[in-house]
Amino acid sequence: MRKAHRTNSAIRRFIMTIIFLVLTVTFVSACGQQTTGGNGKLKITATTGMITDVVQQVGGEYVEATGLMGAGIDPHLYKASQGDVKKLDDADVIFYNGLHLEGKMAEMFEALEQRKPTVAVSSYLKEDQLHAAQDQSLGGHDPHIWFNVKLWMSATEVIRDTLVEKDPEHADYYKENAAAYIKELEQLDNYAREQIALIPEKARILVTAHDAFGYFGEAYGLTVTGLQGMNTMSEYGSKDVSKLRDYLVENKIKAVFIESSVPKKSIESVIEGARQLGHEVKIGGELYSDAMGDAGTEEGTYIGMVKHNVDTIVAALK
Known part of the structure; x- marks a missing residue:
């Protein structure tokens, strides 16, 4: 009887372990498949205000955009807070400048890339469009690409294409918004000249x-x-x-x-x-x-x- 009791206990523990593992895998899978926030919008976290603004212009009513760095914040020196880590972890998509602008967050972005779309808005730019950095230890290129409005049009295209891929149901909406915004940027470029x-x-x-x-x-x-x-x-x-x-x-x-x-x-x-x-x-x-x-x-x-x-x-x- 004691042997049978021990056998039954072992079987129950084995079954409970299997159930726990199945529930854990199901929970992790569900988290990985989540594409929108509770309001049905894509949750986007961006680093600088410039990027956040483009996300809002292109994403419109179908995105919930959160920026990490507000007015007067120097991205070169910025360190993510615990609150920032949560915003990044909760996001469906993360946009950052790249080119070592957010130098102290580089390792964090590399880790996040393994779990969710983590996109540098400079990724469409070619080598001959970029300026070399004076100090190579700080990164190979000048990251201040937003000061050439034409280069910032490329960032808009990166954001557009990422949103279309993540949320194809609203692809036409994102494309129309991006096209209208790029026209405004063309006018801005002419104004500056x-x-x-x-x-x-x-x-x-x-x-x-x-x-x-x-x-x-x-x-x-x-x-x-x-x-x-x-x-x-x-x-x-x-x-x-x-x-x-x-x-x-x-x-x-x-x-x-x-x-x-x-x-x-x-x-x-x-x-x-x-x-x-x-x-x-x-x-x-x-x-x-x-x-x-x-x-x-x-x-x-x-x-x-x-x-x-x-x-x-x-x-x-x-």
Whole structure:
């Protein structure tokens, strides 16, 4: 009897183990197959505000877009919080810039790629469209692609195609939204060219806190230089300040620009150095570089941000 009792107990434990494993596999499978949130929308998590804005423009009513980095946030230095990890884990699709912009999150994206669509919006760009990074240890390319509006059209196409693949039922909707938005971007690109052309050619020199505007300068005809390199993780020293100070004096540059996501004290030291040499330089205004403006404002959209930058630069240098 004792032997039979032990046998029955072993069988029950075996059956319970099988049931537990079946339930676990079913639960994991269900989680893996989930494609929409409780409201029927695709749950999208994006890193920067620029990407989040495009997702909202293309995805419209069929997506629930969440951005990790708000106004004034420097993506080069950004570290994901526990709340961010949950937003990434809950998402159906993740969009990030790539090109090492979100350098401290690279390993996280690599891990997430094994479980869900984790897409770099720079993935359609070819080698000859990208600028080489000055510091190769920070990544091979300049990540600030959104400053060339035509390159940002490519990011829009990446987002469109990803949404179509993930949610084919609404493919036509995403395609129509993307086409309409790209038309707006074409108008923005033309606006930038026309306005920058109003600046006298010799005055088309853009000096900023860090070298984020290389694509902008190439696309719209400006010579661009910054105190720091392309990545704000790189340090600047007294030699960098002296070099930029001398550049301002030699080229008789009268205006430099601060950035919303970079402390202005860095550029103020250059202004003071030029003043000590008898050359007056003013701050021409604040530009949005690695982050957009506050949500709900015109500058809180990609198009509004670019227009603000163009208008600010032209007003100071014209």
